[in-house]
Each structure stands twice: as structure tokens, then as C-alpha cells.
Amino acid sequence: MPETLKKVRILQVIFDAEIKPYELPAFRGAVIAKVGQEHILFHNHKNNQEFVYNYPLIQYKLIRGKPAMVCVEHGVDEIHHFFENSSRTIGMSGREIELKIDKINLNRFTMNVWDKYFNYNIRNWIALNQENYQKY
Numbered sequence: 001m002p003e004t005l006k007k008v009r010i011l012q013v014i015f016d017a018e019i020k021p022y023e024l025p026a027f028r029g030a031v032i033a034k035v036g037q038e039h040i041l042f043h044n045h046k047n048n049q050e051f052v053y054n055y056p057l058i059q060y061k062l063i064r065g066k067p068a069m070v071c072v073e074h075g076v077d078e079i080h081h082f083f084e085n086s087s088r089t090i091g092m093s094g095r096e097i098e099l100k101i102d103k104i105n106l107n108r109f110t111m112n113v114w115d116k117y118f119n120y121n122i123r124n125w126i127a128l129n130q131e132n133y134q135k136y
Contacts, residue, residue, distance in 0.1 A: 005111040007111070008073060009073055009076045009106065009108050010071070010109060011070070011079060011104070011106045012063075012068060012103070012104070013069045013070075013071075013101060014101070014102045014104070015067050015068065015101060016066065016100040016102035017067060018066060019065070023093050024061075024067070026093050027060055027090075027092055030092040031069070033090075033091075035082050035085070039078060041058050041075050041078045042081070044056055055072070056072075056075075057072045057074050057075030058070075058079065059071075059072075059075075066102060067099070076106070088100070
């Protein structure tokens with residue numbers, strides 16, 4: 001029998017545009033430029049030299065060829081900094097893209113501790129660069 005830990009909010013916003021997988025970093029950069037550097041959860045940098053080493057609460061994904069943002073817990077609260085801007089047009093890869101919402105889902109998942117193991121896979125995730133690998 002699992003022991004209930006907590007409920008976790010996850011907001012998934014999929015935009016109605018198409019980008020290539022190699023453009024995902026440019027999408028991330030364009031969103032950060034739109035909301036401003038002062039909103040740390042969008043980029044996880046304390047400043048130019050220091051990083052926030054936590055699970056990213058705002059993540060940038062490509063879902064079926066469309067740019068998406070996945071917000072976890074406090075990231076759900078912070079996403080308003082993006083949506084409060086009247087213009088949702090971003091500049092990336094030498095072109096302007098209007099980010100109209102295709103789908104939006106808000107869920108609350110219950111986290112549990114189980115007495116058995118579960119298998120899972122992580123795809124297309126670069127967790128460490130050469131410098132961080134040495135620290136790890």
C-alpha cells in the first residue's frame with residue numbers, strides 16, 4: 001500500500017506553431033527575453049555565473065513538432081509573467097512566431113512512495129555538460 005506524499009500541479013501549454021527540434025533552445029531564449037531575466041524560474045540562473053540546481057519548474061518541450069511549456073508547482077504560478085504580456089509574438093531563428101495556444105492542460109497528480117521499483121525512460125535530455133560532469 002502506498003504512502004501518500006503530496007499532490008503536484010502540472011500545467012502543460014502547447015502552442016499552435018511548428019518548430020524544429022534544433023530550435024528548442026531558441027524558443028526557450030525567446031520566452032526568457034519576453035518575460036525578463038528577473039523571473040528566475042524561466043531560466044534557472046541566479047546571475048551570469050550561478051545556476052539554480054533544482055528540478056526545473058518551467059520546462060521547454062517539443063510535443064508533436066509544436067513548442068510547449070510544462071510548468072510544475074510554483075512554475076504554474078509563475079507562468080502568468082509570460083501570459084500577462086499583450087503580445088505573444090516572439091523572435092527566434094530569424095523569424096517572428098505568434099504563440100497561439102493549441103492546448104492547455106492543468107492536472108494535479110498524487111505522489112506516492114511504493115515498496116517496489118518502476119521502470120521509466122528519459123529521452124532527449126542533456127543533464128550534464130563536460131564541466132558539470134566533473135563536479136558530479
